[in-house]
Amino acid sequence: MKPFLIIDPGHGGNDPGGGSNKLWMEKDLNLKISLYQYERYRQLGVPVMLTRRNDQTLTPSQRTKIIRESGAVYCHSNHINAGGGDGAEVIHSIYGGKKMAEAIAKGLKDSGQNIRRVFTRTLPGKSKQDYYYMNRETGSVVTNIIEYGFADSNRDDITQLSLYYKTYAEAVVKAFCEFAGYSYQIGKTNKLSPKKERKRYLHLPVSASSWRVYPLNAVPVKGNEKGYLNPRKFGGLRYEVIGSTQDHVYIIETRDFGKVQIYAHPKTNALLSEK
DSSP: OOOSEEEEEOSBTTBOOSSOOSSOOHHHHHHHHHHHHHHHHHHTTOOEEESOSSSOOOOHHHHHHHHHTSOOSEEEEEEEEOSSOOSEEEEOBTTBOHHHHHHHHHHHHHTTOOEEEEEOOEETTEEEEESSHHHHSSTTSEEEEEEEEETTOSSSHHHHHHHHHHHHHHHHHHHHHHHHTOOOOOOGGGOOOOOSSOOEEEEEOTTOSOEEEBOTTSOOSTTOOOEEEOGGGGTSEEEEOOEEEETTEEEEEETTTEEEEEEOOGGGTOEEEEO
């Protein structure tokens, strides 16, 4: 079966990529994002393939040939940016892909990442040719270059990409499925069910007068709050843990806000117990 979508983890092998820093090499983070998306698309029934599955060197001509000859309709080319900016960028061809790019950008924004721009660019002096070879040399495959954030951001991209790259990868999956007409549902890998044999409980200390909670579809960082809990008012608060989206971030159900995410690292004096 021909793929409907091909995912391109940018760079690889002897090309580490410019979006690298002391925490990651761009080629490796691109691959992590791409492998995650590949498995999610397979779960959702989207015919999908990859340009590379491991730390492989591909020349631009090899990479674009794989895409052109794949039979795919669409392509994600996954990257991490550099140059001192902040936020995600999605680049589309001058000949198409704008609607998909806008859908992906909206999905990333809804997940908590700010969007720097959605744009296209032409070669200097050649207004009928795309600047980026991934747009220019991939034939009829509608390709978006997705820059998930900046490796050298002076704002919050480095922290966000370190902690939430899977959240952003999932946001792209959701946005693409909705754009392309595929049914989307959150996967088992995105939820951690409580242990059947033991329930876990989160205890918020009486010393805390304000504790942020976040929507399930947003990155749990300052600015994305859905509201605040007041443990002090109630002599401390106790909630059953019904899931976890990442380390020290739990899903609880509250009276006022419904199901939300809450950050409760041990350093916050929150405690977990089992029953």
